[in-house]
Amino acid sequence: MPELPEVETICRSLRDATEATPPLVGQQIIGVRLGWPRHVVEPSAAGLRRRIRGQIVRDVNRRGKFILVSLDRDTLIVHLMMSGDLFLAPAGTRRTPHDHTIFRLASGWQLRFRDPRKFGRVFLVADRETVLERLGPEPLSEGFRVKQLELILGRHKRALKPLLMDQAAIAGLGNIYTDEALHRARLHPLRGSQTLGPLEIRALWKGIRSALRAGLRHNGASIDWVYRGGDFQNHFRVYGQEGEPCPVCGTTIVRSVIGQRSTFTCPNCQPWGKN
DNA sequence: CACGAGACCTGTTCGC
């Protein structure tokens, strides 16, 4: 479930109290259960258990697709990968077989990392930059200007789609939002990054931001059995819409495979070969 | 440097 809007939505839900759950900020971690120790990249499982005990959550933020839980001395970093979810639950609540990593809180609540496919990752580090240093810019930040996108596109000689999904180029885009952004920009995913004209670069910049903002407005997308909450899946223009009419021109959306990922395009709005 | 294939995992859905 996790691209930038879904991860951001989860961060907000953890940071802020709701009628159902307390805020994570201010809570003290008193223990950890590691049902799938391979989730932990660093330090060792034993090191994580020892170091995290007693630390209080000071803030919850996001960088790219990473969730950053600021503690007194360290930062707990979680990457949800394909199937992860991070949420608060009362200690008494029954846990599913996929609630592998559980942080026990002094309040009696638990921070649970549920991850059926077990691809997710957990870090506990003093310097978060050791994990985040390779990430590209935040596409929704103030500083992300058309000029910066132009530089990124020009630095490489790659197809647009794999470049946009490269977290070192731009942080936060995944398979869904890349397709949605390219459709908004009316660009084919296989266009060479260095072949775009000024108007196309501006259109791509707008497309990226508007696709992400739309996702955020709907609290992200909930597709499979994973994730709850969001309903952006009901507003996809091309992703998963093979055989359906393009909402812009009515042409039938087609599916192809690019970089081993399903890719959805409108052949009319995003022509290939004719430009 | 750019790209494709394979690995890492489990669950759901689709076709026969």
Added chain:
DNA sequence: TGCGAACAGGTCTCGT
């Protein structure tokens, strides 16, 4: 109904 294949929001590593 049953069973295997295909597929899933991500990233890493290896070979060309």
